[in-house]
Amino acid sequence: xxxxxxxxxxxxxxxxxxxxxxxxxxxxxxxxxxxxxxxxxxxxxxxxxxxxxxxxxxxxxxxxxxxxxxxxxxxxxxxxxxxxxxxxxxxxxxxxxxxxxxxxxxxxxxxxxxxxxxxxxxxxxxxxxxxxxxxxxxxxxxxxxxxxxxxxxxxxxxxxxxxxxxxxxxxxxxxxxxxxxxxxxxxxxxxxxxxxxxxxxxxxxxxxxxxxxxxxxxxxxxxxxxxxxxxxxxxxxxxxxxxxxxxxxxxxxxxxxxxxxxxxxxxxxxxxxxxxxxxxxxxxxxxxxxxxxxxxxxxxxxxxxxxxxxx
Amino acid sequence: xxxxxxxxxxxxxxxxxxxxxxxxxxxxxxxxxxxxxxxxxxxxxxxxxxxxxxxxxxxxxxxxxxxxxxxxxxxxxxxxxxxxxxxxxxxxxxxxxxxxxxxxxxxxxxxxxxxxxxxxxxxxxxxxxxxxxxxxxxxxxxxxxxxxxxxxxxxxxxxxxxxxxxxxxxxxxxxxxxxxxxxxxxxxxxxxxxxxxxxxxxxxxxxxxxxxxxxxxxxxxxxxxxxxxxxxxxxxxxxxxxxxxxxxxxxxxxxxxxxxxxxxxxxxxxxxxxxxxxxxxxxxxxxxxxxxxxxxxxxxx
Numbered sequence: 001x002x003x004x005x006x007x008x009x010x011x012x013x014x015x016x017x018x019x020x021x022x023x024x025x026x027x028x029x030x031x032x033x034x035x036x037x038x039x040x041x042x043x044x045x046x047x048x049x050x051x052x053x054x055x056x057x058x059x060x061x062x063x064x065x066x067x068x069x070x071x072x073x074x075x076x077x078x079x080x081x082x083x084x085x086x087x088x089x090x091x092x093x094x095x096x097x098x099x100x101x102x103x104x105x106x107x108x109x110x111x112x113x114x115x116x117x118x119x120x121x122x123x124x125x126x127x128x129x130x131x132x133x134x135x136x137x138x139x140x141x142x143x144x145x146x147x148x149x150x151x152x153x154x155x156x157x158x159x160x161x162x163x164x165x166x167x168x169x170x171x172x173x174x175x176x177x178x179x180x181x182x183x184x185x186x187x188x189x190x191x192x193x194x195x196x197x198x199x200x201x202x203x204x205x206x207x208x209x210x211x212x213x214x215x216x217x218x219x220x221x222x223x224x225x226x227x228x229x230x231x232x233x234x235x236x237x238x239x240x241x242x243x244x245x246x247x248x249x250x251x252x253x254x255x256x257x258x259x260x261x262x263x264x265x266x267x268x269x270x271x272x273x274x275x276x277x278x279x280x281x282x283x284x285x286x287x288x289x290x291x292x293x294x295x296x297x298x299x300x301x302x303x304x305x306x307x308x309x310x311x
Numbered sequence: 312x313x314x315x316x317x318x319x320x321x322x323x324x325x326x327x328x329x330x331x332x333x334x335x336x337x338x339x340x341x342x343x344x345x346x347x348x349x350x351x352x353x354x355x356x357x358x359x360x361x362x363x364x365x366x367x368x369x370x371x372x373x374x375x376x377x378x379x380x381x382x383x384x385x386x387x388x389x390x391x392x393x394x395x396x397x398x399x400x401x402x403x404x405x406x407x408x409x410x411x412x413x414x415x416x417x418x419x420x421x422x423x424x425x426x427x428x429x430x431x432x433x434x435x436x437x438x439x440x441x442x443x444x445x446x447x448x449x450x451x452x453x454x455x456x457x458x459x460x461x462x463x464x465x466x467x468x469x470x471x472x473x474x475x476x477x478x479x480x481x482x483x484x485x486x487x488x489x490x491x492x493x494x495x496x497x498x499x500x501x502x503x504x505x506x507x508x509x510x511x512x513x514x515x516x517x518x519x520x521x522x523x524x525x526x527x528x529x530x531x532x533x534x535x536x537x538x539x540x541x542x543x544x545x546x547x548x549x550x551x552x553x554x555x556x557x558x559x560x561x562x563x564x565x566x567x568x569x570x571x572x573x574x575x576x577x578x579x580x581x582x583x584x585x586x587x588x589x590x591x592x593x594x595x596x597x598x599x600x601x602x603x604x605x606x607x608x609x610x611x612x
Contacts, residue, residue, distance in 0.1 A: 028416065147574070
């Protein structure tokens with residue numbers, strides 16, 4: 001085997017080894033260069049968070065400032081608002097949208113007419129492939145106060161117009177709703193794959209035992225998919241610090257800023273727009289550290305639970 | 312377990328539980344599917360609705376006449392065209408380069424005993440947990456002189472750890488014997504990759520390539536940070552301005568009075584269709600690749 005051939009040459013010198021595997025090493029060069037340039041240099045760049053960063057001196061020459069930005073950060077009200085908003089939104093989103101693809105997959109699994117199932121799936125998956133600009137463009141126009149379809153309808157039915165877009169009360173519902181629209185259908189894919197791998201003999205045995213449809217779902221289908229559900233849930237908890245920039249930014253405005261101000265938009269607004277580079281990096285670093293701990297814990301947990309984590 | 316049951320007793324009769332489960336499954340699935348698609352359908356209908364009919368009744372979902380007026384006006388907006396050009400450039404070059412880089416990076420990683428591989432893999436996995444964040448990324452692009460350059464949209468997202476591992480796993484699941492035979496015949500590793508491994512990897516490349524191209528087509532985050540000149544904007548940013556901001560008014564100002572006989576709403580609907588059309592058109596045909604690839608990638612997790 002090629003693999004053992006390489007193993008037996010352990011004692012060969014570096015030069016010879018490199019030459020023998022020169023093609024493999026040459027192939028690795030672009031990827032490694034990309035990794036260092038676009039992943040690790042920015043990771044090094046977080047030292048900005050501990051500096052009074054100046055354009056002139058750059059990352060390497062700017063003076064360090066003894067955690068000044070972190071002191072400011074932890075004593076700023078805005079920071080706590082951003083933290084609360086981020087966690088509240090992501091937790092509400094998790095609770096409201098996590099069960100939807102599970103239920104949909106269970107229902108799709110009970111559909112035996114192939115064409116019906118396939119048509120439903122095609123329509124459900126579509127929003128996943130459409131950009132947030134388009135989706136929120138549709139929502140914003142349909143919910144708008146003037147000319148908006150939904151408000152026109154409310155008025156036609158004798159109700160009072162609702163300011164969906166410019167109110168903090170509706171913001172989270174709108175984000176979670178559009179999120180379910182975009183991702184719930186596509187989210188069924190992983191559960192359907194897991195459902196398809198349930199051994200059909202279990203169903204046959206259940207039939208022989210006289211189980212009805214409900215009992216088969218309860219005692220065969222759900223146990224068969226529960227492992228996947230638990231792992232997906234654990235992994236979703238790992239992403240609780242993230243809400244995603246693209247969706248939130250499109251729905252954010254001055255009227256809902258009290259609840260729509262989250263980490264992603266905050267770092268953008270104070271950093272890229274406001275020019276407070278070091279401070280913004282400090283905010284980003286805080287978010288990333290907490291995020292990393294969450295992801296690491298949840299991945300380890302998922303692995304313990306026998307899940308197919310990637311690494 | 313009791314194996315002796317009420318065998319075949321009520322075979323012919325429709326059973327209550329069957330009817331209930333089927334009814335709920337079919338109804339709810341269909342309802343959700345239609346709910347997902349209905350907004351798009353409305354957008355398409357509105358984009359063809361003549362202004363006077365729209366004024367008369369906003370809820371006329373079966374207009375008696377159709378018109379291309381809104382599309383004619385959108386087509387006059389020059390940034391739609393530059394946006395299309397920029398997005399095509401980014402999506403095509405980005406995806407091609409991304410696939411190339413992914414293949415050449417993944418293949419050496421399938422040789423578990425190759426010295427240095429463990430280090431490289433660890434470095435990749437670390438990137439799943441840590442990243443520089445917005446501002447360090449911005450300064451990197453800035454010092455590379457890529458601000459207002461379309462490559463600032465392409466390069467940062469060229470390769471991610473997740474796709475890399477999927478590809479590596481897929482390559483590892485291929486039968487080794489073919490590679491060994493080629494090596495014995497005197498082929499070098501590059502030739503083995505190109506002639507033996509690559510042709511077998513086409514299914515996963517098709518899938519990941521599709522995801523990549525859709526990703527490039529849809530994203531606007533990098534563009535909003537790195538591209539300030541309007542002529543450089545991708546379609547999504549142009550669309551954002553048309554749909555959310557002042558773009559529509561500007562579009563209308565450039566028009567003769569009689570041409571203005573439409574409302575921003577219908578113009579917005581038409582521009583949404585214009586920006587989404589390519590994906591809508593290819594989506595039904597490519598759906599199976601999206602699906603199969605996911606299953607393929609999961610083969611050897």
